[in-house]
Amino acid sequence: MAVLITLKKVREAKGISQNDLARITGYSVQNIQKIEQGRVSSLTLDAFDRFCKALGCLPGDLLEYTPDDDGKTEVMTSEQPKIEVAEKAKQNTNSSAKKKSVGLALLLKRKTA
Template identity: 35%
Template sequence: MQIIVRLDVMLAKRKMKSKDLAEVIGISTQNLSLLKTGQVRGIRFETLAKICAALDCQPGDLLEAMPDD
């Protein structure tokens, strides 16, 4: 099973730039970019909670499980 990160979709819905979100949640834009593209192995619950608070969403709005082909 693969986890797909839909952070870019939520940023677009909220009309927020990655740079602004990174500043609000206190991580670098480079780390946020890696998260956005799914190039990370994990995410701290604390970081996920900050993202959800900043974007007024739930973790399920940002992450999607996809079965392997």
């Protein structure tokens, strides 16, 4: 899955230059170029806010979803993550309890010896 930032497409559609966008948002032209070239991995909500105000758009207008190369899209239900987290927590609890009981047994053996 890839989520692309489409700042350049929206900026050009609004007829705003990189220099003007930099001046309006307070970001440097170099930062805007990096964003438009896809050389950033994320943007803050503050950045989306500034760009949306400057371009008169919504945050969703600046994002584009591209499915995986194999064309398959994984669908996750809201229950799936909860189950996975619960199972991991249970495993961690069990291993933690085992470690504590083994440690306690060793301590008892040492005291009785």
